[in-house]
Amino acid sequence: MAFATDRAFNAGAASAPGGLISSGRRRVLPLAFLLAAAGGLGGCSWLSSTPGSSAGSAPLAGFEVTSTGTVVGRKVEQLRGDLSRLKANVDAQQQNFDVLLAQTVRSSEAYHGVVAAVQARLQLGTTPGNPLLVQQWNQAQRELDAVTGNVTALGQLANSVAGSSSSAAYLLESTQAALGLSGGIDQDRIALNMIEDDTARLVVRIDRLLTALSDQVSRQTVYVSGERGNLTTLALAIKNGELYGASITTRTFTPGRVSATPTYYDETPAYRPAAGGSAAAIDDRRPLVVIRFDQPDVAYQQALYTAVSKVLDQRPQTGFDLIAITPSAGTAAEVAMNQTKSKQNAQGVLRTLTDMGLPSDRVSVAATTSADAAVPEVRLYIR
Secondary structure, X not given: OOOOOHHXXXXXXXXXXXXXXXXXXXXXXXXXXXXXXXXXXXXXXXXXXXXXXXOOOOHHHHEEEOOOOOHHHXXXXXXXXXXXXXXXXXXXXXXXXXXXXXXHHHHHHHHHHHHHHHHHHHHHOOOOOOHHHHHHHHHHHHHHHHHHHHHHHHHHHHHHHHHXXXXXXXXXXXXXXXXXXXXXXXXXXXXXXXXXXXXXXXXXXXXXXXXXXXXXXXXXXXXXXXXXXXXXXXXXXXXXXXXXXXXXXHOOOEEOOOOOOOXXXXXXOOOOOOHHHOOOOOOOOOOOEEEEOOOOOOOOHHHHHHHHHHHHHHOOOOOEXXXXXXXXXXXXXXXXXXXXXXXXXXXXXXXXXXXXXXXXXXXXXXXXXXXXXXXXXXXXXXX
């Protein structure tokens, strides 16, 4: 590539017909000379369009960088290689995510199909421990295990994508730092700008993939946890050959009111049936059991069994009201989250009661808020 000097410009202007040279005035180059110079520069192009490529389909917007031979030019080649490898890695991670989602959908559909078949048979009535239903239950267990395996794989993929996010951030910083290096030419600066733009777009793509993974892991973890409890309830129904009430996850939580001063007590109160059999009329009653979920894995099973057994020994046909209590203090978002936790806790207590042999149709479930509750609670009342 040749750069025209001031002397060359003067000589060209002097020899060209109609050239204008005036001392004390700015030199004006003939149009023909400028066109010739532009044609010469066009022959030194350092960017060439890749045949068959389209803009945005590959790093550097479909153009191929040729080496300029400078220090910065060698840095450009290194950054371009890092970007290509990172983009291929992210493509593979996106494909893996799509495959795991498809597998989760197939396993969930198969699981719910088997569970629906078992529930339909139990609804009609069958023999206790029907081996066909046991076989179907085992199949449902395998399908749910497959979903659990996909959740684990999604968690591992999330860690891998987090690593790609760190690599992309480092690549973007390295590209921005290379713009300040000395020893480069304009072509190197343009190439670095293009790499910076492509890396920034890749960072956005990685962030979206990471957000989708986080949402799926959280959602599927809650789903699997709830269905594990439903399978436990279904196993008890198969053992007895009878379906005890509706699905726990679809049980309606009706609004209710509770006593403002709940406490533990040993004496069994007199039986007071609620009006219309509703769990809402529980005023002035003291709870049989109060379970405060102020820490993970609260061990309430033995105490619950002892209290319920004592009541049933005296009155075998006694019914119970199970109330999910949510603290009313806090923001609306905090109250909503605590309501969800309280209902999940109540579902766990109900499963424990049915595992003890208490038919779930003798336990009504309600949910409410209380100003005196500091943490999510579950209270069991005698109906």
